[in-house]
Amino acid sequence: MSDTSSHPLHLFRINAGSCNGCDVELTVTEAVERFDVATLGCHYADTPEQAQIFLITGPLTTRLRQEVLALYAAAPAPKVTVAVGACGASCGVFRDSYAVSGPLEKEITVDLNIPGCPPRPQALLDGIAAAVRLYRQRRGETLPPLASASDVAVPERLRGAPRFAAAACVGCRVCAHVCAGGAIRFDDKEEGVALTLWENSCTFCGLCAHYCPSGALTLSNDWRRTHPQSQSYQQTVHGEVPQSPCSDCDASFTAAPPELLRRALGGTAAPIEPLRQLCPDCRRRHNLTFATRGVKR
């Protein structure tokens, strides 16, 4: 993935009030050999004037706003701006604070997002490689080959892109309740309830998956999430929780997914399986009839 065909590009980092997670990981990309930005033909610059690519972390605190804008303005065009981490894209967990002036795109033109909280060094390199291509493209230069990070196995437990299995969802909304970034929204529709998860607000903390009672929301270990800022709001996970007609009265309802029954009751026995097909009202009526069989009135 080396690019020695043309002159090296310089990167400049700006900490816009981050928790330091992204910054510490960016340090890794100048200190650790296998993650070194030099493998992409890049170097870190000491001053913004030397830089062509800006890597900005943090939610843009009000206190740092002026300074960040001044540093950014010091670099001549063309330049490529990368919002690193969830904060750069959406202020992440720090949104809605009096002390935060972000997201960054309100103030400057952001070209790329590298999601993650913080992104792993492989993801940072992936994003920086995309920034290099974008810069060269703008200058009409030869594009370096698409970078491909090493094929070392991705840890099974890596917390990456969320996945939603709508058929397993019970619509309890605990995921939205525990989400610190406010990334999850439920919409009530006539056909049922729909979940939307905005990845640009997601910190991949996995609390939603932890509390999900039926395993409908999970995190995959897919970490390649760099995308153009223009697509930031299209990076969503969406699903509509299906409804089915009640086997008795025909009303639409959300049937308890098998996974929930397995977790809650250890599975169901065949005789009560038909109950799943009944809406709550009919099920109650059925159960009452069943319970009062033989009782004289």
Place this chain on the structure above:
Amino acid sequence: MSTTITLGPQQLGLEEPMYFRVEVDGEQVTNLDVIAGHAHRGMEHLVMKRNLYQNITLLERLCSLCSNSHPSTFCVAVEEIAGIVIPERAEYLRCIADEIKRISSHLFNCAVLGHIVGETALFRWVMELREIMQECKETIYGNRMDLAANCIGGVRYDLDAEYTDYLWQQLERMKAPLEALYQRYAEEGPLRQRTEGVGILTPEAARHYAVVGPVARASGIAGDVRRSAPYAAYDRLNLEVPLRQEGDVRARALVRLTEAQQSVGLIQQALKNLPAGPLCATRLPEIPAGEAISKSEAPRGELIYYLQTDGTEMPLRLKWRVPSYMNWEALKPMLIGGPVADIPLIVNSIDPCISCTDR
């Protein structure tokens, strides 16, 4: 004649936006002020707009270098208010997560020290060593900085035989390099020359400024919350608190490197004695009205949480005292009278955490 200069992250080689107003006379520092607030994100306001569950994730991002200390200390406060006793296995797993973070944090600080004194090869070597811990975190917890290990009532990760064995092997890989690193920081000529007798904080001054953590322990003050007020499983783990008397940059580095070695031992003790059982005592418990103070030994020292609840899921009040707040005032006696050129080295030696302190 004295002049006033402002130093920021660019001049100091810091990862974080920490600024100083320094009065200098020639090459000598005569006074200084920390200009705080650049990483202020309004955390005290934010935590009150989030429920107790959302705060687990929010607080993990109060600072990424001590990111496990925050949610775990917060959860202890919630658990105390609700009278939740966490399972023994969870207590051990909380210690393991804390100690892994401590090793990474201390090594990062020692790496930056190498960078500041111009020993780039050393900087890179320590960062490479730290990668072993970073890989552990990603493999076991799913992220290299924010572990997502805690929940109210316990933990939300487990170590089966395979992961236990993996972690044990990784810790074994740390032992020899950590010992070599300690020797190098202790004895190597140029490094020793650059750090010995620099930025001295006497035991009296340390007491006066009430410093905490490795900064205190390098100035002869033996405070460590893991010993003085044990939480999680620390009362069942054998821990020696390293203590040095010199109070200089070198002593602080050596205390951290000793602690990193001890953390390796602590994790191995915890793995050996890891009891079987559940990971979490409860799922979505009701939290009654109440208040609690909880404490822990974060990598930078004593971390205090105060939580007040009113029976709803939104905290009524959440306040902190973070270790760097106590330690950065003590930069005055360390820096005043010394050369301007030593400022980056001495500032790094207290391992300041701006995101914790500015919040």
